[in-house]
Amino acid sequence: MLSWLSLLLLISISWISSVSATSGSFVHCLLSHSQPSHPISAAIHTPNNGSYSSVQQRYIRNLRFKTFSKPYLILTALHVSHIQAAVVCAHRQNLQMKIRSGGHDYEGLSYVAEVPFFILDMFKLRSIHIDMESETAWVQTGATLGEVVYGIYEKSKTHGFPVGVCPTVGVGGQISGGGYGNMMRKHGLSVDNIIDAQIVNVKGKLLDRKSMGEDLFWAIRGGGGASFGVVVSYKIIIVRIPKTVTVFQVTKTLDQNATDIVYRWQHVADKLDNNLFIRLILDVVNGTDDQKTGRARFLALFLGDSDKLLLVMKKSFPELGLKKSDCNETSWAQSVLIFWKYTNGTANVHDLLNRTQDLAYFKRKSDYLKKPISKDGLEVIWKRLIELQHVALTFNPYGGRMAEIPAKETPFPHRAGNLAKIQYAVDWHEAAKEDYYINLTRKLYSYMTPYVSKNPRVAFFNYKDLDLGINHNGKDSYSEGKVYGIKYFKGNFKRLVKIKTEVDPGNFFRNEQSVPTLPHGRY
Numbered sequence: 001m002l003s004w005l006s007l008l009l010l011i012s013i014s015w016i017s018s019v020s021a022t023s024g025s026f027v028h029c030l031l032s033h034s035q036p037s038h039p040i041s042a043a044i045h046t047p048n049n050g051s052y053s054s055v056q057q058r059y060i061r062n063l064r065f066k067t068f069s070k071p072y073l074i075l076t077a078l079h080v081s082h083i084q085a086a087v088v089c090a091h092r093q094n095l096q097m098k099i100r101s102g103g104h105d106y107e108g109l110s111y112v113a114e115v116p117f118f119i120l121d122m123f124k125l126r127s128i129h130i131d132m133e134s135e136t137a138w139v140q141t142g143a144t145l146g147e148v149v150y151g152i153y154e155k156s157k158t159h160g161f162p163v164g165v166c167p168t169v170g171v172g173g174q175i176s177g178g179g180y181g182n183m184m185r186k187h188g189l190s191v192d193n194i195i196d197a198q199i200v201n202v203k204g205k206l207l208d209r210k211s212m213g214e215d216l217f218w219a220i221r222g223g224g225g226a227s228f229g230v231v232v233s234y235k236i237i238i239v240r241i242p243k244t245v246t247v248f249q250v251t252k253t254l255d256q257n258a259t260d261i262v263y264r265w266q267h268v269a270d271k272l273d274n275n276l277f278i279r280l281i282l283d284v285v286n287g288t289d290d291q292k293t294g295r296a297r298f299l300a301l302f303l304g305d306s307d308k309l310l311l312v313m314k315k316s317f318p319e320l321g322l323k324k325s326d327c328n329e330t331s332w333a334q335s336v337l338i339f340w341k342y343t344n345g346t347a348n349v350h351d352l353l354n355r356t357q358d359l360a361y362f363k364r365k366s367d368y369l370k371k372p373i374s375k376d377g378l379e380v381i382w383k384r385l386i387e388l389q390h391v392a393l394t395f396n397p398y399g400g401r402m403a404e405i406p407a408k409e410t411p412f413p414h415r416a417g418n419l420a421k422i423q424y425a426v427d428w429h430e431a432a433k434e435d436y437y438i439n440l441t442r443k444l445y446s447y448m449t450p451y452v453s454k455n456p457r458v459a460f461f462n463y464k465d466l467d468l469g470i471n472h473n474g475k476d477s478y479s480e481g482k483v484y485g486i487k488y489f490k491g492n493f494k495r496l497v498k499i500k501t502e503v504d505p506g507n508f509f510r511n512e513q514s515v516p517t518l519p520h521g522r523y
Ligand SMILES: Cc1cc2nc3c(=O)[nH]c(=O)nc-3n(C[C@H](O)[C@H](O)[C@H](O)COP(=O)(O)OP(=O)(O)OC[C@H]3O[C@@H](n4cnc5c(N)ncnc54)[C@H](O)[C@@H]3O)c2cc1C
Pocket: 061, 098, 099, 100, 101, 102, 103, 104, 105, 106, 109, 110, 122, 141, 163, 164, 165, 166, 168, 169, 170, 171, 172, 173, 174, 176, 177, 178, 179, 180, 181, 224, 225, 226, 227, 229, 230, 231, 232, 462, 463, 511
Protein backbone atom coordinates (compact mmCIF):
# COMPACT_ATOMS: atom_id res chain seq x y z
CA MET A 1 0.00 0.00 0.00
CA LEU A 2 1.32 3.41 -0.96
CA SER A 3 1.38 5.53 2.16
CA TRP A 4 -0.05 9.02 2.24
CA LEU A 5 3.44 10.40 2.44
CA SER A 6 4.96 8.55 -0.53
CA LEU A 7 1.95 9.62 -2.54
CA LEU A 8 2.58 13.16 -1.43
CA LEU A 9 6.20 13.01 -2.55
CA LEU A 10 5.23 11.77 -6.00
CA ILE A 11 2.57 14.40 -6.37
CA SER A 12 4.70 17.24 -5.11
CA ILE A 13 7.51 16.45 -7.58
CA SER A 14 5.13 16.60 -10.52
CA TRP A 15 3.51 19.78 -9.29
CA ILE A 16 6.60 21.90 -8.81
CA SER A 17 6.98 22.75 -12.50
CA SER A 18 3.30 23.36 -13.20
CA VAL A 19 2.78 25.85 -10.41
CA SER A 20 5.45 28.45 -11.04
CA ALA A 21 3.17 30.34 -13.42
CA THR A 22 0.49 30.61 -10.73
CA SER A 23 3.14 31.61 -8.23
CA GLY A 24 4.17 34.61 -10.32
CA SER A 25 0.67 35.98 -10.54
CA PHE A 26 0.02 35.20 -6.88
CA VAL A 27 3.05 37.26 -5.85
CA HIS A 28 1.88 39.95 -8.23
CA CYS A 29 -1.52 39.97 -6.61
CA LEU A 30 0.02 40.16 -3.11
CA LEU A 31 2.21 43.08 -4.12
CA SER A 32 -0.74 44.90 -5.65
CA HIS A 33 -2.51 44.67 -2.27
CA SER A 34 0.45 46.00 -0.34
CA GLN A 35 -0.19 49.04 1.83
CA PRO A 36 2.57 51.69 1.72
CA SER A 37 2.69 51.74 5.53
CA HIS A 38 3.07 47.93 5.73
CA PRO A 39 4.94 46.70 2.63
CA ILE A 40 4.13 43.05 2.02
CA SER A 41 7.35 42.24 0.13
CA ALA A 42 9.18 41.99 3.46
CA ALA A 43 6.92 39.05 4.29
CA ILE A 44 7.30 37.10 1.05
CA HIS A 45 9.70 34.15 0.97
CA THR A 46 9.94 32.23 -2.32
CA PRO A 47 12.62 29.65 -3.15
CA ASN A 48 14.53 32.54 -4.74
CA ASN A 49 14.94 34.21 -1.36
CA GLY A 50 17.86 33.03 0.74
CA SER A 51 15.54 32.99 3.75
CA TYR A 52 13.17 30.42 2.22
CA SER A 53 14.48 27.18 3.64
CA SER A 54 15.14 28.42 7.17
CA VAL A 55 11.66 29.95 7.38
CA GLN A 56 10.11 26.82 5.91
CA GLN A 57 11.90 24.56 8.41
CA ARG A 58 11.64 26.81 11.47
CA TYR A 59 8.30 25.60 12.76
CA ILE A 60 8.31 22.00 11.60
CA ARG A 61 7.92 20.19 14.92
CA ASN A 62 7.71 16.59 13.70
CA LEU A 63 10.73 15.24 11.82
CA ARG A 64 8.43 12.96 9.79
CA PHE A 65 7.45 15.96 7.69
CA LYS A 66 10.81 17.69 7.40
CA THR A 67 11.30 16.73 3.77
CA PHE A 68 7.74 16.88 2.52
CA SER A 69 7.05 20.54 2.91
CA LYS A 70 7.63 22.34 -0.39
CA PRO A 71 5.37 25.38 -0.38
CA TYR A 72 6.22 27.61 -3.27
CA LEU A 73 5.78 30.61 -1.08
CA ILE A 74 5.72 31.39 2.62
CA LEU A 75 4.13 34.59 3.81
CA THR A 76 5.34 35.56 7.27
CA ALA A 77 2.55 38.05 7.92
CA LEU A 78 3.75 41.18 9.71
CA HIS A 79 0.42 42.94 9.72
CA VAL A 80 -3.26 42.03 9.41
CA SER A 81 -3.33 43.53 5.91
CA HIS A 82 -0.90 40.79 4.82
CA ILE A 83 -3.33 38.11 5.97
CA GLN A 84 -6.12 39.87 4.13
CA ALA A 85 -4.07 40.07 0.92
CA ALA A 86 -3.13 36.39 1.25
CA VAL A 87 -6.75 35.30 1.56
CA VAL A 88 -8.06 37.53 -1.21
CA CYS A 89 -5.32 36.53 -3.67
CA ALA A 90 -5.30 32.83 -2.84
CA HIS A 91 -9.09 32.69 -2.98
CA ARG A 92 -9.08 34.39 -6.37
CA GLN A 93 -6.65 31.77 -7.71
CA ASN A 94 -8.16 28.93 -5.71
CA LEU A 95 -4.73 28.29 -4.30
CA GLN A 96 -4.44 26.04 -1.25
CA MET A 97 -3.42 27.98 1.85
CA LYS A 98 -1.97 26.36 4.97
CA ILE A 99 -2.06 28.41 8.13
CA ARG A 100 0.73 27.82 10.62
CA SER A 101 1.05 29.26 14.11
CA GLY A 102 3.20 27.04 16.35
CA GLY A 103 3.57 24.20 13.82
CA HIS A 104 2.72 21.47 16.34
CA ASP A 105 0.07 19.82 14.26
CA TYR A 106 0.66 16.08 14.79
CA GLU A 107 0.19 15.34 11.08
CA GLY A 108 1.93 18.45 9.76
CA LEU A 109 -1.35 19.75 8.33
CA SER A 110 -0.28 23.38 8.83
CA TYR A 111 2.67 23.10 6.47
CA VAL A 112 2.29 20.02 4.23
CA ALA A 113 -0.19 19.58 1.37
CA GLU A 114 -0.94 17.18 -1.46
CA VAL A 115 -1.45 20.01 -3.94
CA PRO A 116 0.40 23.25 -4.77
CA PHE A 117 0.15 25.45 -1.73
CA PHE A 118 1.64 28.29 0.25
CA ILE A 119 2.05 28.78 3.98
CA LEU A 120 0.62 31.72 5.82
CA ASP A 121 3.03 31.78 8.76
CA MET A 122 1.73 33.59 11.84
CA PHE A 123 4.76 33.51 14.12
CA LYS A 124 5.51 37.20 13.74
CA LEU A 125 2.04 38.17 14.93
CA ARG A 126 2.50 37.33 18.57
CA SER A 127 1.60 40.36 20.66
CA ILE A 128 0.03 39.86 24.08
CA HIS A 129 -1.91 42.72 25.68
CA ILE A 130 -2.92 42.05 29.24
CA ASP A 131 -5.43 44.20 31.09
CA MET A 132 -5.25 43.30 34.78
CA GLU A 133 -8.19 45.52 35.63
CA SER A 134 -10.66 43.49 33.57
CA GLU A 135 -8.55 40.30 34.03
CA THR A 136 -8.52 39.71 30.28
CA ALA A 137 -5.92 39.73 27.53
CA TRP A 138 -5.79 39.96 23.74
CA VAL A 139 -3.40 37.33 22.46
CA GLN A 140 -2.32 37.06 18.84
CA THR A 141 -2.33 33.53 17.43
CA GLY A 142 1.38 33.51 16.55
CA ALA A 143 2.27 33.63 20.25
CA THR A 144 3.35 30.43 21.95
CA LEU A 145 1.69 29.15 25.11
CA GLY A 146 4.95 29.79 26.96
CA GLU A 147 4.80 33.44 25.93
CA VAL A 148 1.25 33.68 27.24
CA VAL A 149 2.30 32.16 30.58
CA TYR A 150 5.34 34.43 30.80
CA GLY A 151 3.30 37.52 29.87
CA ILE A 152 0.83 36.83 32.66
CA TYR A 153 3.62 36.02 35.13
CA GLU A 154 5.21 39.43 34.47
CA LYS A 155 1.94 41.15 35.44
CA SER A 156 0.78 38.96 38.29
CA LYS A 157 1.94 35.97 40.29
CA THR A 158 -1.63 35.04 41.16
CA HIS A 159 -3.14 34.81 37.69
CA GLY A 160 -2.90 32.27 34.91
CA PHE A 161 -4.66 30.79 31.90
CA PRO A 162 -5.61 27.16 31.20
CA VAL A 163 -2.98 26.52 28.51
CA GLY A 164 -1.64 23.23 27.24
CA VAL A 165 1.35 21.63 28.87
CA CYS A 166 3.95 22.29 26.17
CA PRO A 167 5.23 25.90 26.06
CA THR A 168 6.19 25.88 22.36
CA VAL A 169 2.69 25.01 21.13
CA GLY A 170 1.04 27.90 19.24
CA VAL A 171 -2.05 29.77 20.39
CA GLY A 172 -3.56 29.48 16.88
CA GLY A 173 -3.86 25.70 16.79
CA GLN A 174 -4.14 25.05 20.51
CA ILE A 175 -7.09 27.36 21.14
CA SER A 176 -8.95 26.99 17.86
CA GLY A 177 -8.77 23.20 18.26
CA GLY A 178 -10.13 23.17 21.82
CA GLY A 179 -6.88 22.88 23.76
CA TYR A 180 -6.65 21.56 27.29
CA GLY A 181 -4.08 21.73 30.03
CA ASN A 182 -3.51 20.61 33.59
CA MET A 183 -6.00 23.14 35.01
CA MET A 184 -8.95 21.79 33.03
CA ARG A 185 -10.63 20.13 36.02
CA LYS A 186 -10.75 23.54 37.69
CA HIS A 187 -11.17 25.98 34.79
CA GLY A 188 -12.19 23.90 31.77
CA LEU A 189 -10.46 24.12 28.40
CA SER A 190 -8.74 27.15 26.91
CA VAL A 191 -11.88 27.66 24.79
CA ASP A 192 -14.05 27.84 27.90
CA ASN A 193 -12.21 31.05 28.76
CA ILE A 194 -12.45 33.02 25.51
CA ILE A 195 -14.72 36.05 25.22
CA ASP A 196 -13.84 37.59 21.86
CA ALA A 197 -11.76 36.91 18.76
CA GLN A 198 -10.58 38.49 15.54
CA ILE A 199 -10.72 36.53 12.32
CA VAL A 200 -10.07 37.21 8.63
CA ASN A 201 -12.85 35.56 6.67
CA VAL A 202 -12.90 34.18 3.12
CA LYS A 203 -13.66 37.63 1.70
CA GLY A 204 -10.60 39.06 3.42
CA LYS A 205 -12.67 40.98 5.98
CA LEU A 206 -11.44 41.40 9.54
CA LEU A 207 -14.24 40.49 11.95
CA ASP A 208 -14.63 40.48 15.71
CA ARG A 209 -17.13 38.54 17.81
CA LYS A 210 -19.89 41.04 17.14
CA SER A 211 -19.42 41.22 13.38
CA MET A 212 -18.73 37.49 12.88
CA GLY A 213 -21.80 36.45 14.87
CA GLU A 214 -22.23 33.83 17.56
CA ASP A 215 -22.20 30.83 15.19
CA LEU A 216 -18.76 31.51 13.78
CA PHE A 217 -17.49 32.56 17.20
CA TRP A 218 -18.72 29.20 18.51
CA ALA A 219 -17.01 27.29 15.68
CA ILE A 220 -13.53 28.74 16.23
CA ARG A 221 -13.57 27.69 19.87
CA GLY A 222 -12.79 24.03 19.21
CA GLY A 223 -13.83 23.33 15.61
CA GLY A 224 -10.36 24.19 14.28
CA GLY A 225 -9.59 27.66 12.90
CA ALA A 226 -8.28 26.34 9.59
CA SER A 227 -11.80 25.37 8.37
CA PHE A 228 -13.29 28.80 8.94
CA GLY A 229 -10.74 31.57 8.43
CA VAL A 230 -7.50 32.94 9.79
CA VAL A 231 -7.81 33.63 13.48
CA VAL A 232 -5.73 36.71 14.23
CA SER A 233 -6.26 36.91 17.98
CA TYR A 234 -8.31 35.69 20.91
CA LYS A 235 -9.46 37.63 23.93
CA ILE A 236 -8.87 35.40 26.93
CA ILE A 237 -10.05 35.49 30.53
CA ILE A 238 -7.16 35.49 32.98
CA VAL A 239 -8.07 33.19 35.85
CA ARG A 240 -7.05 33.52 39.50
CA ILE A 241 -4.46 31.12 40.86
CA PRO A 242 -2.95 30.71 44.31
CA LYS A 243 0.53 32.15 44.76
CA THR A 244 1.82 28.69 45.56
CA VAL A 245 0.97 25.59 43.57
CA THR A 246 2.39 22.10 44.01
CA VAL A 247 3.76 19.66 41.45
CA PHE A 248 4.64 16.05 42.14
CA GLN A 249 5.57 12.92 40.31
CA VAL A 250 5.37 9.49 41.88
CA THR A 251 6.34 6.40 39.90
CA LYS A 252 5.36 2.79 40.54
CA THR A 253 6.62 -0.21 38.64
CA LEU A 254 4.71 -3.48 38.38
CA ASP A 255 6.53 -4.96 41.38
CA GLN A 256 5.49 -1.89 43.39
CA ASN A 257 1.80 -2.67 42.88
CA ALA A 258 1.39 -0.39 39.87
CA THR A 259 -1.68 -2.33 38.74
CA ASP A 260 -3.57 -1.88 42.00
CA ILE A 261 -2.74 1.80 42.15
CA VAL A 262 -3.66 2.44 38.51
CA TYR A 263 -6.91 0.57 39.10
CA ARG A 264 -7.60 2.79 42.07
CA TRP A 265 -6.62 5.96 40.14
CA GLN A 266 -9.40 5.22 37.67
CA HIS A 267 -11.93 5.39 40.51
CA VAL A 268 -10.75 8.69 41.95
CA ALA A 269 -8.99 10.80 39.29
CA ASP A 270 -12.16 12.35 37.83
CA LYS A 271 -13.83 12.81 41.25
CA LEU A 272 -11.02 14.42 43.22
CA ASP A 273 -10.91 18.02 44.40
CA ASN A 274 -11.05 20.15 41.22
CA ASN A 275 -7.76 21.79 42.22
CA LEU A 276 -5.97 18.50 41.66
CA PHE A 277 -5.06 17.07 38.26
CA ILE A 278 -3.19 13.76 38.30
CA ARG A 279 -1.99 12.67 34.90
CA LEU A 280 -1.14 8.98 34.55
CA ILE A 281 1.50 7.77 32.12
CA LEU A 282 2.04 4.07 31.44
CA ASP A 283 5.27 3.02 29.78
CA VAL A 284 7.96 0.34 29.80
CA VAL A 285 11.31 0.49 31.57
CA ASN A 286 14.15 -1.85 32.48
CA GLY A 287 13.37 -3.76 35.64
CA THR A 288 15.97 -4.62 38.27
CA ASP A 289 16.60 -8.02 36.66
CA ASP A 290 17.06 -6.31 33.25
CA GLN A 291 13.68 -7.63 32.13
CA LYS A 292 11.29 -5.06 30.75
CA THR A 293 8.64 -4.03 33.21
CA GLY A 294 5.64 -1.71 33.30
CA ARG A 295 5.85 1.68 34.97
CA ALA A 296 3.05 4.01 36.01
CA ARG A 297 3.94 7.68 36.49
CA PHE A 298 1.56 9.90 38.39
CA LEU A 299 2.35 13.49 37.42
CA ALA A 300 0.24 16.11 39.13
CA LEU A 301 -0.53 19.78 39.54
CA PHE A 302 -2.35 20.96 42.65
CA LEU A 303 -3.61 24.54 42.86
CA GLY A 304 -2.59 25.02 46.49
CA ASP A 305 0.27 24.22 48.86
CA SER A 306 1.59 20.80 49.78
CA ASP A 307 -0.10 20.64 53.22
CA LYS A 308 -3.51 21.01 51.63
CA LEU A 309 -2.53 18.57 48.90
CA LEU A 310 -1.46 15.93 51.43
CA LEU A 311 -4.84 16.21 53.15
CA VAL A 312 -6.67 15.75 49.84
CA MET A 313 -4.50 12.75 48.96
CA LYS A 314 -4.89 11.17 52.38
CA LYS A 315 -8.64 11.36 52.05
CA SER A 316 -9.07 10.43 48.38
CA PHE A 317 -6.05 8.51 47.17
CA PRO A 318 -3.95 7.18 50.08
CA GLU A 319 -2.91 4.17 47.97
CA LEU A 320 -0.40 6.33 46.12
CA GLY A 321 1.45 6.99 49.37
CA LEU A 322 2.32 10.60 48.53
CA LYS A 323 4.93 12.10 50.86
CA LYS A 324 5.77 15.72 51.55
CA SER A 325 9.23 15.14 50.06
CA ASP A 326 7.63 14.23 46.72
CA CYS A 327 6.05 17.68 46.52
CA ASN A 328 7.51 20.71 44.83
CA GLU A 329 5.87 23.97 45.85
CA THR A 330 6.41 26.65 43.27
CA SER A 331 4.79 29.48 41.29
CA TRP A 332 2.29 28.60 38.57
CA ALA A 333 4.62 29.85 35.81
CA GLN A 334 7.45 27.60 37.06
CA SER A 335 5.04 24.72 37.50
CA VAL A 336 4.36 24.83 33.76
CA LEU A 337 8.04 24.09 33.09
CA ILE A 338 8.34 21.49 35.83
CA PHE A 339 5.24 19.67 34.60
CA TRP A 340 6.43 19.80 31.00
CA LYS A 341 9.81 18.09 31.50
CA TYR A 342 9.60 16.76 34.99
CA THR A 343 12.85 17.59 36.74
CA ASN A 344 13.84 18.36 40.27
CA GLY A 345 16.24 20.97 38.98
CA THR A 346 15.56 24.64 38.61
CA ALA A 347 12.82 25.92 36.38
CA ASN A 348 13.82 29.27 34.93
CA VAL A 349 10.76 31.22 33.79
CA HIS A 350 12.76 32.62 30.85
CA ASP A 351 12.72 29.11 29.37
CA LEU A 352 9.04 29.75 28.70
CA LEU A 353 10.15 32.07 25.90
CA ASN A 354 12.43 29.51 24.25
CA ARG A 355 10.94 28.63 20.87
CA THR A 356 13.57 26.01 20.10
CA GLN A 357 12.68 22.45 20.80
CA ASP A 358 14.39 19.08 20.63
CA LEU A 359 12.79 17.25 17.73
CA ALA A 360 11.90 13.63 17.06
CA TYR A 361 9.85 11.63 14.60
CA PHE A 362 6.53 10.89 16.23
CA LYS A 363 3.02 9.53 15.91
CA ARG A 364 0.09 10.11 18.25
CA LYS A 365 -3.44 8.70 18.54
CA SER A 366 -6.21 9.23 21.05
CA ASP A 367 -9.14 7.54 22.77
CA TYR A 368 -11.64 8.26 25.52
CA LEU A 369 -12.06 6.18 28.65
CA LYS A 370 -15.68 6.08 29.87
CA LYS A 371 -15.39 3.53 32.65
CA PRO A 372 -12.58 1.97 34.66
CA ILE A 373 -10.64 -0.90 33.12
CA SER A 374 -10.74 -4.07 35.24
CA LYS A 375 -7.57 -5.40 36.86
CA ASP A 376 -7.57 -8.25 34.35
CA GLY A 377 -7.84 -5.69 31.57
CA LEU A 378 -4.92 -3.75 33.01
CA GLU A 379 -2.83 -6.93 33.10
CA VAL A 380 -3.54 -7.46 29.41
CA ILE A 381 -2.57 -3.86 28.62
CA TRP A 382 0.71 -4.18 30.55
CA LYS A 383 1.50 -7.33 28.61
CA ARG A 384 0.88 -5.58 25.30
CA LEU A 385 2.87 -2.50 26.31
CA ILE A 386 5.84 -4.67 27.25
CA GLU A 387 5.51 -6.57 23.98
CA LEU A 388 5.49 -3.33 21.92
CA GLN A 389 8.00 -1.57 24.24
CA HIS A 390 8.07 1.87 22.64
CA VAL A 391 4.50 3.11 22.97
CA ALA A 392 3.38 5.12 26.00
CA LEU A 393 -0.19 5.76 27.11
CA THR A 394 -1.03 9.04 28.82
CA PHE A 395 -4.31 9.34 30.69
CA ASN A 396 -5.58 12.88 31.33
CA PRO A 397 -8.38 12.84 33.90
CA TYR A 398 -11.65 14.66 33.27
CA GLY A 399 -14.50 15.42 35.68
CA GLY A 400 -14.72 18.63 37.71
CA ARG A 401 -15.42 21.69 35.57
CA MET A 402 -15.15 19.55 32.41
CA ALA A 403 -18.23 17.57 33.41
CA GLU A 404 -20.27 20.70 34.22
CA ILE A 405 -19.97 22.41 30.83
CA PRO A 406 -22.60 21.14 28.39
CA ALA A 407 -21.32 19.16 25.39
CA LYS A 408 -22.87 21.67 22.98
CA GLU A 409 -21.35 24.76 24.62
CA THR A 410 -18.34 24.60 22.29
CA PRO A 411 -17.50 22.26 19.37
CA PHE A 412 -15.39 20.16 21.79
CA PRO A 413 -17.90 17.42 22.72
CA HIS A 414 -16.10 15.27 25.28
CA ARG A 415 -17.52 16.50 28.58
CA ALA A 416 -19.60 14.65 31.23
CA GLY A 417 -19.34 10.87 31.07
CA ASN A 418 -15.63 10.78 30.31
CA LEU A 419 -13.21 9.51 32.91
CA ALA A 420 -10.10 10.36 30.93
CA LYS A 421 -8.62 11.00 27.54
CA ILE A 422 -5.88 8.63 26.45
CA GLN A 423 -2.98 9.61 24.24
CA TYR A 424 -0.87 7.01 22.45
CA ALA A 425 2.65 8.21 21.83
CA VAL A 426 5.67 6.83 20.07
CA ASP A 427 8.82 8.83 19.32
CA TRP A 428 11.77 7.60 17.29
CA HIS A 429 14.99 8.83 15.76
CA GLU A 430 15.64 6.71 12.66
CA ALA A 431 13.86 7.99 9.55
CA ALA A 432 13.80 4.57 7.91
CA LYS A 433 11.82 2.95 10.72
CA GLU A 434 8.68 5.04 10.35
CA ASP A 435 6.42 2.13 9.32
CA TYR A 436 7.62 0.02 12.20
CA TYR A 437 6.94 2.65 14.87
CA ILE A 438 3.64 3.85 13.45
CA ASN A 439 2.47 0.24 13.32
CA LEU A 440 3.12 -0.08 17.06
CA THR A 441 0.58 2.65 17.81
CA ARG A 442 -1.98 1.05 15.50
CA LYS A 443 -1.49 -2.32 17.17
CA LEU A 444 -1.95 -0.90 20.62
CA TYR A 445 -4.98 1.05 19.43
CA SER A 446 -6.45 -2.20 18.24
CA TYR A 447 -5.68 -3.98 21.54
CA MET A 448 -7.37 -1.13 23.44
CA THR A 449 -10.69 -1.50 21.61
CA PRO A 450 -12.56 -3.33 24.41
CA TYR A 451 -11.71 -0.68 27.01
CA VAL A 452 -12.51 2.63 25.32
CA SER A 453 -15.43 4.60 23.84
CA LYS A 454 -17.33 2.94 21.03
CA ASN A 455 -20.11 3.78 18.52
CA PRO A 456 -18.48 6.05 17.71
CA ARG A 457 -14.96 5.49 18.99
CA VAL A 458 -14.16 9.15 19.59
CA ALA A 459 -10.94 11.14 19.45
CA PHE A 460 -9.50 14.53 20.37
CA PHE A 461 -9.32 16.97 17.44
CA ASN A 462 -6.08 18.59 18.59
CA TYR A 463 -4.46 15.15 18.52
CA LYS A 464 -4.73 15.06 14.73
CA ASP A 465 -4.63 11.46 13.45
CA LEU A 466 -4.96 10.79 9.73
CA ASP A 467 -5.74 7.12 10.47
CA LEU A 468 -9.24 8.38 11.27
CA GLY A 469 -9.83 9.46 7.68
CA ILE A 470 -8.50 11.85 5.04
CA ASN A 471 -10.42 14.43 3.09
CA HIS A 472 -9.36 14.75 -0.54
CA ASN A 473 -11.75 17.67 -0.90
CA GLY A 474 -13.15 16.32 -4.12
CA LYS A 475 -16.82 15.61 -4.74
CA ASP A 476 -16.96 13.19 -1.79
CA SER A 477 -15.71 15.82 0.61
CA TYR A 478 -18.76 15.63 2.84
CA SER A 479 -18.84 11.82 3.11
CA GLU A 480 -15.10 11.77 3.75
CA GLY A 481 -15.38 14.57 6.29
CA LYS A 482 -18.16 12.86 8.17
CA VAL A 483 -15.96 9.85 8.96
CA TYR A 484 -13.42 11.74 11.09
CA GLY A 485 -15.77 14.64 11.86
CA ILE A 486 -18.13 12.52 13.96
CA LYS A 487 -15.19 11.04 15.87
CA TYR A 488 -13.75 14.43 16.72
CA PHE A 489 -16.98 16.36 17.24
CA LYS A 490 -19.80 13.85 17.82
CA GLY A 491 -23.16 15.67 17.81
CA ASN A 492 -21.48 19.03 17.21
CA PHE A 493 -20.27 17.98 13.75
CA LYS A 494 -23.63 18.83 12.19
CA ARG A 495 -23.58 22.43 13.47
CA LEU A 496 -19.97 22.86 12.38
CA VAL A 497 -20.87 21.74 8.83
CA LYS A 498 -23.81 24.12 8.76
CA ILE A 499 -21.67 27.07 9.87
CA LYS A 500 -18.87 26.09 7.50
CA THR A 501 -21.34 26.02 4.60
CA GLU A 502 -22.60 29.48 5.50
CA VAL A 503 -19.26 31.20 5.99
CA ASP A 504 -17.15 29.42 3.35
CA PRO A 505 -19.47 27.74 0.82
CA GLY A 506 -16.64 27.33 -1.72
CA ASN A 507 -14.51 25.43 0.82
CA PHE A 508 -11.51 27.70 0.44
CA PHE A 509 -10.36 27.04 4.01
CA ARG A 510 -9.63 23.36 3.79
CA ASN A 511 -7.13 20.68 4.69
CA GLU A 512 -6.90 16.90 5.03
CA GLN A 513 -9.20 16.92 8.06
CA SER A 514 -11.17 20.14 7.76
CA VAL A 515 -14.90 20.51 8.34
CA PRO A 516 -16.55 19.91 4.96
CA THR A 517 -19.31 21.98 3.39
CA LEU A 518 -22.79 20.53 2.95
CA PRO A 519 -23.33 18.87 -0.40
CA HIS A 520 -26.24 20.42 -2.30
CA GLY A 521 -29.62 19.09 -1.31
CA ARG A 522 -28.48 17.34 1.87
CA TYR A 523 -29.99 17.78 5.32
C1 LIG B 1 4.72 18.51 22.17
C2 LIG B 1 3.24 18.75 22.05
C3 LIG B 1 2.49 18.95 23.21
C4 LIG B 1 1.13 19.20 23.13
N1 LIG B 1 0.43 19.40 24.28
C5 LIG B 1 -0.89 19.72 24.20
C6 LIG B 1 -1.64 20.02 25.35
O1 LIG B 1 -1.14 19.99 26.47
N2 LIG B 1 -2.93 20.37 25.21
C7 LIG B 1 -3.52 20.42 23.98
O2 LIG B 1 -4.69 20.74 23.89
N3 LIG B 1 -2.84 20.09 22.88
C8 LIG B 1 -1.54 19.76 22.95
N4 LIG B 1 -0.87 19.47 21.82
C9 LIG B 1 -1.58 19.47 20.55
C10 LIG B 1 -1.70 20.88 20.03
O3 LIG B 1 -2.67 21.60 20.76
C11 LIG B 1 -2.13 20.88 18.60
O4 LIG B 1 -1.19 20.21 17.84
C12 LIG B 1 -2.32 22.29 18.09
O5 LIG B 1 -3.09 22.23 16.93
C13 LIG B 1 -1.01 22.96 17.81
O6 LIG B 1 -1.17 24.32 17.56
P1 LIG B 1 -0.01 25.06 16.76
O7 LIG B 1 -0.47 26.44 16.49
O8 LIG B 1 1.27 24.87 17.44
O9 LIG B 1 0.06 24.19 15.46
P2 LIG B 1 -0.05 24.45 13.89
O10 LIG B 1 0.54 23.24 13.29
O11 LIG B 1 0.50 25.77 13.51
O12 LIG B 1 -1.61 24.48 13.65
C14 LIG B 1 -2.46 23.39 13.95
C15 LIG B 1 -3.76 23.51 13.16
O13 LIG B 1 -4.40 24.75 13.44
C16 LIG B 1 -4.49 25.56 12.27
N5 LIG B 1 -4.16 26.93 12.64
C17 LIG B 1 -3.04 27.35 13.27
N6 LIG B 1 -3.08 28.66 13.47
C18 LIG B 1 -4.25 29.10 12.96
C19 LIG B 1 -4.86 30.38 12.86
N7 LIG B 1 -4.25 31.47 13.32
N8 LIG B 1 -6.06 30.49 12.25
C20 LIG B 1 -6.68 29.40 11.76
N9 LIG B 1 -6.15 28.16 11.83
C21 LIG B 1 -4.94 28.01 12.42
C22 LIG B 1 -3.46 24.97 11.32
O14 LIG B 1 -3.77 25.27 9.97
C23 LIG B 1 -3.55 23.51 11.64
O15 LIG B 1 -4.66 22.93 11.02
C24 LIG B 1 0.49 19.22 21.88
C25 LIG B 1 1.24 19.02 20.72
C26 LIG B 1 2.60 18.78 20.80
C27 LIG B 1 3.39 18.54 19.52
